[in-house]
Amino acid sequence: MENKIVLRDVSKTFVKRNGGAKENRVDALKDVSLEVADQEFVSIVGPSGCGKTTLLRIIDGLIPYDRGEITINGRPVGAPAQDRGMVFQTFGLLPWRTVADNVGIGLEISGMELQKRKPIVQRWIEVVGLAGFESHYPHELSGGMQQRVGLARVLAINPAVILMDEPFGALDAQTRELMQEELLRIWNQEKKTVIFITHSIDEAVYLSDRVIVMSARPGQIAEVLNVRLKRPRWNYDVRGTPEFTELRAHIWKMLRQDRAGVAAPPGD
Amino acid sequence: MATVPRTGILLPLKPGFWTRDRLVRTTSYILALAIWEITGRVVGPLFLAGPSQVVISLVEVTLSGELPLALLVSLQAFFVGYVFAVLVGIPLGMLMGRFESVERFFEPYISAFFVTPVSAFVPMIIIWFGIGIEARVTVVFSFCFFDVVINTFNGVRDVRYELVEPVRSLGATQRQIFQKVILPAAAPFVMSGIRLGLGRAIRGMVIAELLLATTGLGGMIVTYSAVFRTDVIFAVIIVIVVLGVGSVRILKGLESWLFPWKESSTIRSGFEGTAGSVPEG
Numbered sequence: 386m387e388n389k390i391v392l393r394d395v396s397k398t399f400v401k402r403n404g405g406a407k408e409n410r411v412d413a414l415k416d417v418s419l420e421v422a423d424q425e426f427v428s429i430v431g432p433s434g435c436g437k438t439t440l441l442r443i444i445d446g447l448i449p450y451d452r453g454e455i456t457i458n459g460r461p462v463g464a465p466a467q468d469r470g471m472v473f474q475t476f477g478l479l480p481w482r483t484v485a486d487n488v489g490i491g492l493e494i495s496g497m498e499l500q501k502r503k504p505i506v507q508r509w510i511e512v513v514g515l516a517g518f519e520s521h522y523p524h525e526l527s528g529g530m531q532q533r534v535g536l537a538r539v540l541a542i543n544p545a546v547i548l549m550d551e552p553f554g555a556l557d558a559q560t561r562e563l564m565q566e567e568l569l570r571i572w573n574q575e576k577k578t579v580i581f582i583t584h585s586i587d588e589a590v591y592l593s594d595r596v597i598v599m600s601a602r603p604g605q606i607a608e609v610l611n612v613r614l615k616r617p618r619w620n621y622d623v624r625g626t627p628e629f630t631e632l633r634a635h636i637w638k639m640l641r642q643d644r645a646g647v648a649a650p651p652g653d
Numbered sequence: 654m655a656t657v658p659r660t661g662i663l664l665p666l667k668p669g670f671w672t673r674d675r676l677v678r679t680t681s682y683i684l685a686l687a688i689w690e691i692t693g694r695v696v697g698p699l700f701l702a703g704p705s706q707v708v709i710s711l712v713e714v715t716l717s718g719e720l721p722l723a724l725l726v727s728l729q730a731f732f733v734g735y736v737f738a739v740l741v742g743i744p745l746g747m748l749m750g751r752f753e754s755v756e757r758f759f760e761p762y763i764s765a766f767f768v769t770p771v772s773a774f775v776p777m778i779i780i781w782f783g784i785g786i787e788a789r790v791t792v793v794f795s796f797c798f799f800d801v802v803i804n805t806f807n808g809v810r811d812v813r814y815e816l817v818e819p820v821r822s823l824g825a826t827q828r829q830i831f832q833k834v835i836l837p838a839a840a841p842f843v844m845s846g847i848r849l850g851l852g853r854a855i856r857g858m859v860i861a862e863l864l865l866a867t868t869g870l871g872g873m874i875v876t877y878s879a880v881f882r883t884d885v886i887f888a889v890i891i892v893i894v895v896l897g898v899g900s901v902r903i904l905k906g907l908e909s910w911l912f913p914w915k916e917s918s919t920i921r922s923g924f925e926g927t928a929g930s931v932p933e934g
């Protein structure tokens with residue numbers, strides 16, 4: 386099968402000038418190479434500040450990268466476009482728009498007229514379980530509901546690739562599990578390619594085909610792990626299986642080593 | 654916490670009418686009027702006319718046509734100056750918020766004028782514009798212009814990145830981002846500027862009439878203070894207060910009608926939700 390997303394030696398350095406000659410350089414990403422197959426679900430875990438969000442924003446086209454190459458289905462990525470969509474940790478809903486108008490904004494941007502948008506918007510509102518809340522404002526919704534809107538907003542533009550930056554990080558444990566399960570159902574039904582960032586090892590293993598472990602300073606891929614747990618994973622105690630436990634322990638150890646490395650005094 | 658009792662015990666006019674808030678307000682008004690009336694009777698109308706006398710005079714100068722005419726004269730200068738300030742202030746504030754170079758260019762003057770009492774420029778305004786309507790319009794304009802500019806500017810500049818980025822991610826053009834995110838996000842701030850500017854414009858209107866041209870409502874105050882008619886002076890002041898409070902009320906109503914999504918996130922409403930516990934920090 387042809388690879389959907391290909392990253393080759395992608396590097397990114399943030400340069401901050403504090404006036405004059407003094408420069409502050411942060412190597413956020415260094416030579417990151419990664420291939421994500423069509424309809425694959427890949428998670429990225431790594432210590433805070435290792436460049437996960439940066440990587441996702443680069444793939445989405447929100448910020449430029451310095452070196453390397455990124456292609457989606459063979460086409461190099463440029464400015465943000467509707468072949469890929471991003472779900473943000475802070476939801477990023479427009480507070481003056483109702484649920485329906487938030488979900489429809491992508492279609493509105495692409496110039497689709499209201500009458501054509503309506504049924505599409507309605508469909509995705511129903512898929513994420515928000516039927517009846519179409520005319521509510523974001524502040525009238527719980528965190529979990531707000532993130533459903535964030536997800537529906539992206540699904541509505543029907544992107545081949547969905548990028549998710551710690552989408553469930555702000556949710557309580559129960560809502561989070563519910564959302565994970567629903568995300569898997571939607572992913573399974575809609576045949577999307579997903580890159581999913583999380584701080585939760587458990588979440589990464591539960592959702593993914595592969596888990597990418599990143600290390601910090603500079604941000605690099607430390608290890609790629611295949612998760613061969615049987616799908617669908619919501620109808621058996623997948624977290625109780627020995628494979629799950631093993632993977633979790635392995636990733637945990639890796640992240641811990643990395644943390645120890647970072648904690649050591651920097652020798653600059 | 655205990656909920657506010659919704660039925661009063663005093664004057665059970667209609668059950669539910671005398672809420673605690675209403676009772677407090679009404680008591681406050683009655684007390685103020687009583688103190689005013691008594692003081693007026695004690696010191697005499699030369700120093701302070703009581704409210705009963707003021708109401709009588711208010712009716713008199715209204716019926717004679719003097720007050721309506723003065724009001725009309727005042728409102729002319731007010732209207733021209735205020736509308737002009739809003740029409741120039743909003744675009745300027747937006748440009749400053751949107752483009753850093755525009756901000757750099759204008760910011761020092763805006764800040765300087767904002768903190769300088771406009772009254773200090775009155776002599777200059779007389780030299781430049783005389784004492785006709787142009788001068789009064791100028792005073793009104795300079796009283797409220799900076800509130801409009803600064804509020805608009807802050808509203809546009811401080812649009813949160815978390816709002817812009819998701820829309821950009823959906824492929825929006827710069828123009829679409831401005832239309833769909835920055836404008837609506839800044840709109841409540843622009844409205845605040847318009848509302849704050851309104852109050853200041855009314856102040857400017859009266860001050861112009863007191864300090865540079867004896868005309869309009871301010872002119873009436875000057876004229877009648879020369880003959881110690883405190884009753885008429887108060888009548889005029891009441892008109893000014895009603896004008897100010899009334900128009901600001903209308904704008905406030907307009908705001909909550911236009912921005913229903915803003916309602917829930919005010920400190921007040923947050924307080925009600927967590928009443929009894931003081932926010933930490």
Ligand SMILES: Nc1ncnc2c1ncn2[C@@H]1O[C@H](COP(=O)(O)OP(=O)(O)OP(=O)(O)O)[C@@H](O)[C@H]1O
Pocket residue numbers: 399400401411412413431432433434435436437438439440
């Ligand atoms: N716009 C920026 N300007 C300068 N430096 C930045 C910028 N964005 C990120 N960085 C730096 O790049 C590094 C990676 O940041 P990034 O947000 O990608 O980390 P992350 O892995 O997503 O962290 P977290 O798990 O805490 O979200 C950090 O050191 C950060 O300080």
Ligand SMILES: [Mg+2]
Pocket residue numbers: 437438439550
């Ligand atoms: Mg991040």
